[in-house]
Amino acid sequence: MKKNVGILCSFAVSLGLTGLLVLGTSGQASEEFTLASAREAAAKGDPRAEYYLARQYDAGQDVPQDYAKAAEYFRKSAGQGYAPAQTALGSCYAHGLGVPQDYSEALKWYRQAAAHGDSLAQYCLGYAYAYGKGVPTNFDAAFLWWQKSAEQGQVYAQNALGQFYLHGESPGDTNHINYPEATKWLRRAAEQDYTPAMSTLGSIYQYGIGTGHDWTQALQWNRRAAEKGDAAAQDNLGQMYENGNAGLPHDLVQAYKWFWLSEQQRDPGGRHDAMEIELSHALTPEQIAEAKRMAAKFQAHMHTGSLSSTKEAPTKSSD
Numbered sequence: 001m002k003k004n005v006g007i008l009c010s011f012a013v014s015l016g017l018t019g020l021l022v023l024g025t026s027g028q029a030s031e032e033f034t035l036a037s038a039r040e041a042a043a044k045g046d047p048r049a050e051y052y053l054a055r056q057y058d059a060g061q062d063v064p065q066d067y068a069k070a071a072e073y074f075r076k077s078a079g080q081g082y083a084p085a086q087t088a089l090g091s092c093y094a095h096g097l098g099v100p101q102d103y104s105e106a107l108k109w110y111r112q113a114a115a116h117g118d119s120l121a122q123y124c125l126g127y128a129y130a131y132g133k134g135v136p137t138n139f140d141a142a143f144l145w146w147q148k149s150a151e152q153g154q155v156y157a158q159n160a161l162g163q164f165y166l167h168g169e170s171p172g173d174t175n176h177i178n179y180p181e182a183t184k185w186l187r188r189a190a191e192q193d194y195t196p197a198m199s200t201l202g203s204i205y206q207y208g209i210g211t212g213h214d215w216t217q218a219l220q221w222n223r224r225a226a227e228k229g230d231a232a233a234q235d236n237l238g239q240m241y242e243n244g245n246a247g248l249p250h251d252l253v254q255a256y257k258w259f260w261l262s263e264q265q266r267d268p269g270g271r272h273d274a275m276e277i278e279l280s281h282a283l284t285p286e287q288i289a290e291a292k293r294m295a296a297k298f299q300a301h302m303h304t305g306s307l308s309s310t311k312e313a314p315t316k317s318s319d
Helices: 011-015 035-043 047-059 067-078 083-095 103-115 119-131 139-151 155-167 179-190 195-207 215-226 231-243 252-266 274-280 285-304
Strands: none
Touching: 035 047, 047 067, 047 083, 067 083, 083 103, 083 119, 103 119, 119 139, 119 155, 139 155, 155 179, 155 195, 179 195, 195 215, 195 231, 215 231, 231 252, 252 274, 252 285
């Protein structure tokens, strides 16, 4: 059986997508403002209005995108103690957006926001300690900040804790592995529709990692993550169709479709996936063409943001 990429990936890869951090998730700009009213309120020193304007410049929404302008307004708001702006300003420095990249300055603002209880800043501090960004690597400190953040419902921290308990600090480390805790925190993140957590949960249940096999759960989480474009979940789902797991039909055309979609993300236009090659010997050229047609239809719906009509009826496949 093909090994699952998602469950075997390193701890760093499991967290790498969220980094130090995505500005678009740094708090919520107040909906009470319009651009005009925010400018008026910001001129009077309203930190929420300053934060709103910063977010507009960061996203290029209703104004030209301007990271320097965004950082300027984030700084004004952060200087008045507004925690979401402090977190966002930390992210500006972490990424070098509108300001020189400076991890020490990033950490200063993350710490201020974390002291106000901002869950995203707490997650970012944990990430900094996990990867040694501006501070010595310290997984105990990373764990403590992620715990604080996760308990407030921060999805990135919930996923980070789950991955920490699943993989340990580093390859070969077993001291921190705790499969029930891993499953608990990954499920909390998955229930917030967080794709990496859904994909990892699917792998856990499919391969019985500390839980025993649960094909119903495996199908649920693999399908949800696969339909969001996760390559590891697509690979898993292909295996489930190939083997007829969880009551799925033994459908090699569907299996080929999901293997092909997974491989296109990992190596577009390059080598063929080993399972894809294996299946190609069991399918007719017409069946392979049908699988790729379904895959193209899926990709088209991914681009338009709708998967409502991508569910395919079971197809006939040769054994």
